[in-house]
Amino acid sequence: MIISGCRRIVGGEGKGPAVVTTQPINFLSMLDPKLGKITDPKHELYDVPLAGTVLVFPFAVGSSVGAYVIYSMREYGTAPSAIVCSRTDITTASGCAIANIPSVGLPRGMSVAEVKRGSTLSVDADSGRITVKI
Amino acid sequence: MVIIPKSLDQRRTSLELTRAEQDSLGGKDGEALASAYRILAAIGEATGGEKLVPIKWAHVSGVNYNTIGDAGLKFLESFSKDARVVVKTTVNPMGYDRSKPAGISDHFREKQEGIASAYERMGVTPSFTCTPYEVFDIPEKGSAVSFAESNAAVFANSLLGLKTNKESALSALASAVTGKAPLSDLRTDEARNPKIEIKADHPFQSELDYGLLGYFAGKVVRDSCVSLSVPVPSTVQAKALCAGIGTSGSCGMFRIGSGGSERISFGRKEAEDIMAELNTSEDGDLVALGSPQLGLGELELLSELVRGKKFTKRCMIFCSRAIHAQASKRGLAGDIEKSGAEFMCDSCTCLTPYVDHEKYDSVISNSVKGAYYLNNSNKVKVALKDIRTIAKEYAK
Numbered sequence: 001m002i003i004s005g006c007r008r009i010v011g012g013e014g015k016g017p018a019v020v021t022t023q024p025i026n027f028l029s030m031l032d033p034k035l036g037k038i039t040d041p042k043h044e045l046y047d048v049p050l051a052g053t054v055l056v057f058p059f060a061v062g063s064s065v066g067a068y069v070i071y072s073m074r075e076y077g078t079a080p081s082a083i084v085c086s087r088t089d090i091t092t093a094s095g096c097a098i099a100n101i102p103s104v105g106l107p108r109g110m111s112v113a114e115v116k117r118g119s120t121l122s123v124d125a126d127s128g129r130i131t132v133k134i
Numbered sequence: 135m136v137i138i139p140k141s142l143d144q145r146r147t148s149l150e151l152t153r154a155e156q157d158s159l160g161g162k163d164g165e166a167l168a169s170a171y172r173i174l175a176a177i178g179e180a181t182g183g184e185k186l187v188p189i190k191w192a193h194v195s196g197v198n199y200n201t202i203g204d205a206g207l208k209f210l211e212s213f214s215k216d217a218r219v220v221v222k223t224t225v226n227p228m229g230y231d232r233s234k235p236a237g238i239s240d241h242f243r244e245k246q247e248g249i250a251s252a253y254e255r256m257g258v259t260p261s262f263t264c265t266p267y268e269v270f271d272i273p274e275k276g277s278a279v280s281f282a283e284s285n286a287a288v289f290a291n292s293l294l295g296l297k298t299n300k301e302s303a304l305s306a307l308a309s310a311v312t313g314k315a316p317l318s319d320l321r322t323d324e325a326r327n328p329k330i331e332i333k334a335d336h337p338f339q340s341e342l343d344y345g346l347l348g349y350f351a352g353k354v355v356r357d358s359c360v361s362l363s364v365p366v367p368s369t370v371q372a373k374a375l376c377a378g379i380g381t382s383g384s385c386g387m388f389r390i391g392s393g394g395s396e397r398i399s400f401g402r403k404e405a406e407d408i409m410a411e412l413n414t415s416e417d418g419d420l421v422a423l424g425s426p427q428l429g430l431g432e433l434e435l436l437s438e439l440v441r442g443k444k445f446t447k448r449c450m451i452f453c454s455r456a457i458h459a460q461a462s463k464r465g466l467a468g469d470i471e472k473s474g475a476e477f478m479c480d481s482c483t484c485l486t487p488y489v490d491h492e493k494y495d496s497v498i499s500n501s502v503k504g505a506y507y508l509n510n511s512n513k514v515k516v517a518l519k520d521i522r523t524i525a526k527e528y529a530k
């Protein structure tokens with residue numbers, strides 16, 4: 001399956017297992033960039049390693065410093081291969097831009113819940129396409 | 135104006151850029167400016183901006199070593215070699231007060247000073263405040279600005295008539311060194327019209343009520359602007375409201391009054407649910423006031439409440455050095471210090487090493503934002519009470 005018509009946020013290609021959550025992420029308070037994991041036990045993605053995955057979530061909330069947390073994941077080698085949001089926010093977009101993490105926004109009206117968990121995603125940000133392999 | 139042709143590299147953007155902006159994005163003016171334009175291009179794509187517009191003021195977050203860490207310090211050291219701010223640029227609090235080094239490790243101080251130096255090298259005003267709107271002259275209404283620090287962005291949009299998106303630490307920095315930001319979202323009039331109204335269905339008494347409302351609004355509203363049908367807040371209450379909204383969500387503006395086609399109720403039940411999430415202790419070992427940093431409004435109130443009394447627990451007041459100087463001149467700071475409270479300038483309750491789980495199990499605060507970060511980042515439990523209750527229970 002191919003999801004086309006995605007909005008390119010940061011160009012490039014990235015591939016990996018889909019890690020999907022419908023819950024927003026506050027990168028500053030919830031994520032430890034050294035571990036590359038969400039450390040908030042209340043979050044759906046608690047303790048799931050994010051390195052090399054395609055992280056799919058609706059948008060980031062809260063602290064403006066979250067952009068540095070995304071950048072730090074790149075520096076610590078724990079960053080996802082690509083980031084996909086249903087409504088990309090400024091924190092995520094700017095963090096991905098500096099960390100060179102390919103990133104797209106899903107086509108208007110498509111929810112993150114429609115992205116199959118357990119699938120493998122190949123994100124081609126420049127052409128706005130995500131290839132989904134089950 | 136030129137429209138950048140499609141290409142498969144990082145220079146591609148659907149923003150309409152001038153020739154000079156396009157050259158900077160392509161690296162003609164050095165790597166730092168190219169990075170800054172890459173950030174502006176990415177956030178422009180994310181927010182649907184068509185072009186960049188000049189801004190009058192950038193307020194940058196990402197100053198506290200506890201928030202940006204070694205990777206952030208390394209980035210700023212490299213970025214600050216070439217990058218210089220081209221508009222008025224103020225910065226958020228750092229992690230500690232240089233005149234109060236007790237309890238701060240040498241390691242932390244060294245790293246923190248490295249971050250402060252990098253910002254100063256870029257030419258920022260070393261304001262170390264999360265309430266720049268209480269310290270600096272405000273540009274005329276309608277001016278575009280670029281504020282990271284969520285409470286300040288919400289305050290600027292909602293109370294000052296300035297136009298900013300809820301910027302990130304890096305996007306505000308990009309605006310500081312380019313003097314520009316995308317014309318999108320809350321910088322356009324369309325996004326500043328709320329579609330949803332939240333109506334308070336119980337009496338509001340304190341700044342804490344407004345903080346809880348803000349946290350609720352941020353959680354439930356996905357739009358950039360929300361209408362709040364509540365009594366008009368005082369400045370002290372408005373600050374609590376702005377901090378609450380900024381903490382839980384992505385909403386960057388409110389309008390007081392009715393408006394919007396959809397209505398959501400904020401009753402006692404909703405307020406209690408948020409208290410259940412954030413109020414994690416009955417009592418605490420320390421009173422921590424100031425997230426956002428206290429202004430003259432809070433300090434006047436506090437000086438009245440604690441006059442002739444002494445705090446029974448250690449009390450830290452976080453405020454900017456500029457506000458502390460004004461409060462000292464007016465005798466307010468001295469009055470409050472007589473109660474035993476200590477001023478920690480240039481820093482804030484959130485993520486400061488003054489208040490971590492190695493030193494305190496639980497803390498008393500009136501700040502919803504403070505409570506969120508104390509619980510989740512500092513791993514310290516919080517007894518959340520309004521400022522009058524705190525003074526009554528802990529100043530005798």
